[in-house]
Amino acid sequence: MDELGLNKLFAGILVASLLLMTGVKLAEVLVPHSELEQNAYVIEVPEGGAVAAAAPADKGPEPIMALLASADAVAGLKLAKKCTACHVFDKGGANKVGPALWNVVNADKGVVEGFGYSNALVEFGGEWDYVALNAFLAKPKAYISGTKMNFAGLKKPQDRANMIAYLRQQADSPAALPTDEQIAAESGS
Ligand code: HEC
Numbered sequence: 586m587d588e589l590g591l592n593k594l595f596a597g598i599l600v601a602s603l604l605l606m607t608g609v610k611l612a613e614v615l616v617p618h619s620e621l622e623q624n625a626y627v628i629e630v631p632e633g634g635a636v637a638a639a640a641p642a643d644k645g646p647e648p649i650m651a652l653l654a655s656a657d658a659v660a661g662l663k664l665a666k667k668c669t670a671c672h673v674f675d676k677g678g679a680n681k682v683g684p685a686l687w688n689v690v691n692a693d694k695g696v697v698e699g700f701g702y703s704n705a706l707v708e709f710g711g712e713w714d715y716v717a718l719n720a721f722l723a724k725p726k727a728y729i730s731g732t733k734m735n736f737a738g739l740k741k742p743q744d745r746a747n748m749i750a751y752l753r754q755q756a757d758s759p760a761a762l763p764t765d766e767q768i769a770a771e772s773g774s
Pocket of ligand 1: 664665667668669670671672682683684686689693694695696697701702703705706713722731732733734735736739748
């Protein structure tokens, strides 16, 4: 190849690379980089899902009537140690910080002789049936706001069932166990 030929070759390469650079620049202008507005993969996060499931609305204590027939009154007697600072459970027992609790299942509320009840409890009224005892023992102050029973409550449904089974036995004639209808009504089914 002579000198002229070589020059032509170099000129050609030069023009070609100029064209290439212009092409790249042009492409950048025509197709600008743009930030994706959204992740290409959208990860669905349910709104407050997990939090809502962990904190259900306060619907009162879990039902216990279905547990009563097989509840353990001896376990209830052990639980009663939480109560004996304030209550006596034996027949003829004296009132202490709280009223004596013989014959309490299905008794009227606030009628133990010689005990000075809170107005809150007396005004609340009604009987200590299984539903009332379950609610009261779960969280006394939530059930009767203003009661003077200073006790946090028995959180576990099985504990309340055992406690109530024991209370039921502390009577001249134990109250009848709940019927199937009462059990169904309590659990709302
Ligand atoms: C710190 C003392 C204290 C403890 C502990 C306590 N109570 Fe009471 N309880 C009371 C007082 C005081 C009252 C009366 C409440 C009022 O007048 O508002 C009461 C009332 C009651 C009543 C209603 C009685 C009625 O005649 O109307 C029941 C039932 C009862 N308690 C059961 C229990 C059981 C079961 C436990 C244990 C799991 C317990 N209490 C633990 C102090 C206590």
